[in-house]
Amino acid sequence: MSTQLHATRPSGEVVSDAALLVLEDGRTFPGRAFGAVGTTIGEIVFNTGMTGYQETLTDPSYHRQIVVMTAPHIGNTGVNVDDPESSRIWVTGFVVRDPARRASSWRSEGSLQDELVRQGVVGISDIDTRALTRHLRDRGVMRGSIVSGEDLLVGGYPRPIEDLVGQVCSAASMVGADLAGEVSTERAYVVEPQGAFAGQAPVKTVVAVDLGIKSMTPQRLAERGVRVHVVPSSSTIEDLLALSPDGVFFSNGPGDPGAAVHAVELLRAVLDAGVPYFGICFGNQILGRALGFGTYKLGYGHRGINQPVMDVSTRKVEITSHNHGFAVDAPIGAQTLAPHDPERYGRVVVSHVGLNDDVVEGLECLDIPAFSVQYHPEAAAGPHDAAYLFDRFLDLMNSGARTASGLSAATGAASAKEN
Template sequence: MLVLEDGTVLHGRAYGARGATFGEIVFSTGMTGYQETLTDPSYHRQIVVMTAPHIGNTGINDEDPESTRIWVSGFVVRDPARRASSWRSNRELEDELREQGVVAIAEVDTRALTRHLRDGGVLRAGIFSGDALPDLPGELGTAALLEQVLASPGMAGADLAGEVSTTTAYVVEPIGAFEGKEPVAVVAALDLGMKSMTPQRLAERGVRVHVLPASATFADVQATGADGVFFSNGPGDPATADEPVALLRQVLEEEIPFFGICFGNQLLGRALGYGTYKLAYGHRGINQPVQDVTTGKVEVTAHNHGFAVDAPLGTESIAPHEGGRYGRVIVSHVGLNDNVVEGLQCLDLPAFSVQYHPEAAAGPHDAAYLFDRFVAMMTSPDSGPAPAAATTPSTHPAKEA
């Protein structure tokens, strides 16, 4: 049984591990990449609904995980594959879910569920199977399950980055054509829930990446000899991340080149003095259209976020923090579906960010140029993102909704 906090109940077939699990229920529109979705730390404490109906046909392999474990708290699919049929597969999806203790449910009308969440907003939910199903009959049993769902924590106010971050620092050396050579730049990357492909994308460009825990201090950053600082994606409410925001303000004060993605975009917004807010149902999937207003280019991008930055669209603004000490800012990227802020660019400091996943795992490679922008900013400070007249809409329909 799948029970939502608004009382909606869906019946399906037990899948993966048996038991009970709770989380914020969200939907992902990706047609591929379920393995990367499952292992993305940004999905910590979330139950993920896959809108694509057929899941599991490529099984599980050992090359595509984005971390060392599955992070979703639950998984909802419509038609699970009866067997994997990829030459890269090492094992079945259901076996992997069961092995890692992930409670899931199959044979649910996921498209109807997605419409429900899109219209009413994301909700807390619980999946119950096996011994976790109620002994009480009918409505009494359902009421008992709903009581458990209502007692589970929500995502607003959740401080989760420390729960998914690495506990020890490590280094990713340059690879490919740069392997064995001196790095073109050194980056201190704060792991707030980082996917493994992210430091690899930098390493492919000749960058040595020092991955630091979410609890790292500015002294830790300085100790790496970093030419630039990177903040990763991650789960939870950005309003709770006071320590990373304080660290980022020190980075801005020293005018160290900065690049943030996803959660890192929200934290740049906070550091600059803008607010953040919770989206009704968020953006999750690998087919979200975004415009880079500094170039006019439209790109299809991979997303996983339920919060957004509240910054003015369509014009330059002065960063509100401490009377504008960080200077001018524009919204550099905007979501074309709902006009949500998808990127920020400081015009008087070497700092920029985007709200999506340019590492494209899984997803399109339209946004790979952002890593090149960051490398150019570190190696040739005058070649950073050029200011451009903002052409974004001037309202936040998603925020108003």
């Protein structure tokens, strides 16, 4: 590939498919336009998944992020109407090394290139994604932009790099960003029991607060006979209790949990009402903050479908799907009292730990019926190692227990017996 970025005629007309990736620290990567042409700015993150790019693109947790795929060949299986995790692509930009020239799958209904163009997603290809990923691992995720087409020019001449870097640095940071309201459903909807339970009375009713929910999550509950009411992130405790839930679920989602004041207060009201609670990803961070623990931004986060996590109680290691840039700051290896109000929320343990870097990957409350994990047990896309967590939630609701204590050991013993 030529490194000529600004192939133009004297009139300033762009005659190439040149594109440029610009990082806030001044490093640039030349490439080719992929998808829509123009400018996009966001936080640059990398995803280590080998498959599931369509699920990644449509995951609301990637709102305001430019995603770098570390797998070199992307687009091989095209796109279809079955795999999206929401109604649209949420990534603000897409970076790949070698896009597929044509889709090759019996399930394909179109090309990735055409879908990116249709939805106006600016991307870049033909860059060294290995070098970019190493840079982000060394320096940490940062803001960046993809610029292509006429946006590479000003007055018919190439835009100065300093101008492009300045544009990136003027963009909002992910720290302090409260984004759940930007991706949440505007209206509540219901997912009825499915599969073997279709057409039957629900075994339980769960209210799922949509902070950026993936469509597979309520489906996993519905497959277990649960009726799921998915409600907007702006819902109040009165809205939730009016649905007479047997349990409340908080979903994944984008942004800084430290800025999610409403979600934290809503969850405290749920815990005070004694309703069993299960949260994943952002829902884990919200539980942490509701209990009084802090959260912090990871250097480059966990994003992919190959992350090893250990259940502390059973010592079982699961390969799991992740998408998070923030983590809960809670002590590992010992019980602790909830910092916010020890008498109100009691004892808490870290139930799961990431084996790559000892990041907190789950919380279990020992005196109230609440637990959460940082990863994605719905496995879209990803392994199915953690699907048992939905059974654990159902067990908590069925048991009527006033605590989540012992759930890990009980589920682990049942799993061992089955095997």
